[in-house]
Amino acid sequence: MDYRAMDRDALLSCLAAVREALAAYPDAAGDELSDGSSDGYGRDTGGALRALEQAHGRCAHLFDFAPVAYFSLDADGVIRDPNRAAVELLGGAAGKVVGRRLAEWLPQDQVEQLEPHLSQRPGAGVGVVSELTLRGPQGTPRVVRLETRASRVDGATLVLCTLIDITEQRRAQAEVARLNDDARHRVEALEALFALVPVGIAVMEDPEGTRVRANATAMQLLGVDAHGRGGYAATQDGEALSSPLAPLREVATSGRIMEHVEIDIAAPEGPRTVLTDARPLFDAQGAPAGAVATYSDITERHAAEHALRESERSLRERSEQLHEADRRKNEFLAVLGHELRNPLAPLRNSVQMCLLRSPDDPKLARPLAIMDRQITHLTRLVDDLLDVSRISSGQITLIKEPVRLAHVMQRAEELALPLMSERGHQLEVVSPPEDCTIDGDATRLVQALGNLLNNAARYTPQGGHVRMEGDVHEGMARVRVSDDGAGLDARAAETIFDPFVQLEGDLGSTGGGLGVGLTLVRSIVQLHAGQVDVYSEGPGKGSVFSIHLPLAPAREPSESPAPVTPGAIPPQRVLVVDDQAVVAESFAELLRSLGHEVEVAHGGEAALRVAAAFRPKVAFVDIGMPGMHGCELARRLRAAYGDAMALVALSGYGGELVKDLPGHEAFDRHLLKPAPLDEVLRVLEQVAAEAKRAPDV
Incomplete structure (x- = not known):
């Protein structure tokens, strides 16, 4: 809106009102009129005065409240009679504006621009207009247009x-x-992008396709010129196109979006596949007015995708083959472990029974000790073989708790002493500080240290020296196992922890074993967020294996359970279930020699009948039995007798495999064959302790 026009019209309206008043009283001008007086002709001259005053008031009001700044300047450029808009623009209060020179609001270099305004003469006809910069009320510069006329x-x-x-x-x-x-x-x-982009672009500027622009890439891909004329032979979904730009023309005409359409182009250098996407253009009324499309050569991508699909298919087939081979391997190892442990179980049962019956017979002590060591050795070989497989497939779950490193070393020493004695080695143990605690699975850590000690014993000549030392080094718990045995070179040190790797000893023979012990050591240590390394000065100069484990936060570590005395356990009613008679009978005979009442069943149905008549307090159940599976038997026994009967799985299958079987949760514990006597005794001790709280079955 032109505020100046509005104010001018309002002022003219006021002036017209004044003229009307004067016209009504032509002789009133120059007379001294007063309210209620007469001019001698009977006309009310007071009315003329009031009309003039009202018109003046309206004009003054409009002038004062006009949104455009009005004021006057005298010959010296001093501001007079500003309206409200002028006061607000210049100072915010009339007292700060009236009587001051307008030049005070101007930059020094603009003051001289006031001269043409102040030097005007009245009646010149044309005013002066300037564009100036004023300093506003808050000091902010304001750009203004000053229009003046002299009067x-x-x-x-x-x-x-x-x-x-x-x-x-x-x-x-x-x-x-x-x-x-x-x-x-x-x-x-x-425009530059249109010309240089390595993607073909074509623009159709009208629905009829008479105005087309194509960039250089589109010209090269489609064979058209810069205006979309010509083009190579093209097909879409096997149907011939009138032009490579035919899909673009369809979009320009229909107004529909086209996405990911493949066009086969018969280019002179060979067939190619072009991927095109197009969007319509619309006029102001929303009608289709053209289209724009992009073109990409995907010939090589098609070939790569085909090769990739073939590769994926081949890899998938290979993966399925490996998965199947791994499954069969795991099944084989599980069956192997079961079949190896089953004959070991009666051997261990018989040896332990002989040791219990003739503990002081010197003629039996040595052969029985040899037999017990060899059974333990065979059991560890089976355990190591299966553990490596389970760890590699992520089937091992650690049971972590605070444990003193000294206790782990002590238990590992006890495991290794029979082999050390057999080889005539001197084993020196240096314990770490008593407060050196780690957060780990004590059983697995003992297994790892025991493997290092057994490895040192096997690769050290008869009568050698082995040292196990624990300490805290660089904020980590450390155990070093050193020997003066075969040693190894730098190349062998790089592969020593790989599965099934065995090194030649200094006498040209291996130290025995399956070549998985050190692999298991590395896996167990890594599961504990630690690391293991080996150092040797060379063949014949011994080796030093070091295990580094994170220290545990300050907590009270768990103590190893006290040994169980067989005679301290009250006699219990025990049911032994195993389909192999020799395994069941040897275990039953061992339990009877400990003073317990034992019944034997060779299958699931027979076990249910015996349990109903015998009412055992604890049942040791084999898993892999024909007919009724051990887990199914445990489920039925649990349903029939609740918690009044302790159920222990005694099997050649590992606990991780048993957990995959339906009904495994019915078991209270799982023991591996051949079960060490102290584990069996601990189960019986727990059963005896709970007998007072549980009702008879």
């Missing part, structure tokens, strides 16, 4: 001023100019 008032020359704030207008003009420059640069950039 004669009461014998003096005054410059009547209109001051319009055009700051926002100039800002808008500057922004428009900036946007125009930005748009021009963008258009130039898009």
